[in-house]
Amino acid sequence: MSRPVVGIIGNYLDIEGRYRGHAGGVINSEAVALVSQGVPLVIPADPRLVSVEDLMEACDGFLLTGGRPNVHPSEYGEEATEAHGSFERERDAITLPLVRACVERGQPFLGICRGFQEVNVAMGGSLFPEIRDLPGRMNHRMPPDGTLEEKFALRHIVKFTKGGVFNRLMGTDEVMTNTLHGQGINRAGARIVIDGYAPDGTPEAIYVKDAPGFTLSVQWHPEWNAANDPVSRPLFEAFGQALEDFASARRGRKLLRTA
Numbered sequence: 001m002s003r004p005v006v007g008i009i010g011n012y013l014d015i016e017g018r019y020r021g022h023a024g025g026v027i028n029s030e031a032v033a034l035v036s037q038g039v040p041l042v043i044p045a046d047p048r049l050v051s052v053e054d055l056m057e058a059c060d061g062f063l064l065t066g067g068r069p070n071v072h073p074s075e076y077g078e079e080a081t082e083a084h085g086s087f088e089r090e091r092d093a094i095t096l097p098l099v100r101a102c103v104e105r106g107q108p109f110l111g112i113c114r115g116f117q118e119v120n121v122a123m124g125g126s127l128f129p130e131i132r133d134l135p136g137r138m139n140h141r142m143p144p145d146g147t148l149e150e151k152f153a154l155r156h157i158v159k160f161t162k163g164g165v166f167n168r169l170m171g172t173d174e175v176m177t178n179t180l181h182g183q184g185i186n187r188a189g190a191r192i193v194i195d196g197y198a199p200d201g202t203p204e205a206i207y208v209k210d211a212p213g214f215t216l217s218v219q220w221h222p223e224w225n226a227a228n229d230p231v232s233r234p235l236f237e238a239f240g241q242a243l244e245d246f247a248s249a250r251r252g253r254k255l256l257r258t259a
Contacts, residue, residue: 005041005247006038006062007043007058008032008042009043009062009063009115011068012088012090012091024040024042025223031236035237035240036236045088045094056098056107061109061239061242063115064099064114064119065113065115066113066115066180070085070086070117071096072087076121077126083133084129092118096118102215103211103215105213107246108214110217111206119215122189124190125188126186127184130183131181136201137200137201138198138199138202140202142179142181152178152224155176157174157176158205159174160172166196166205167195169234171234176231177218179220180220184202192206192208193207193208196218214239216235216238218235222235222236
């Protein structure tokens, strides 16, 4: 039986200032293939090339990846400022309606960093442009120097709601994570449950209340060392089980239609 197909949301890549490409980090594909047991498929997130309907038909679930460009603040009713950084409007036009459609259908997705923020915005929430500028908040950004191992090193605790979804999944109410983001949740969207926080109060783990499918999303980067990290692995394994369940149910529906 074929493995579930996972659409990995790609980002535009500027190569030497002359050539645009669609890119997805290798560690995203490795986490999907080796831990979630899915077939990784990098998606060009551009509405000129694909539609939400195309993607939902072609894929069993989605990995909403991190990325340097941010969700445009007009998507949550605010004006863009220098603090909001750069944008990728093509990706906004695909991922935000895709999240809403997946929530409605029960099609699984896992949100990571920017993907976490997209889920909140898609459900009507808003974002702070720069967490480190808020009183009492730490700097959650990626360290500017060092090796990849140093950049993705564990840097702070995330504390989960006791008895909550993440607490049950991880088997603990407190984990250590990396942190490589500048923005974060300001106002939680409708049905968004914040299930984990950093010590400074920054939301780090969410899901969509009463959604029929898998909607877990995290502000950190669990794709790094996903096969070996005790926090990352159960998250991608649970995502993989949700993918298999959805794909099996879809195969069953197709067989019934052709019988």
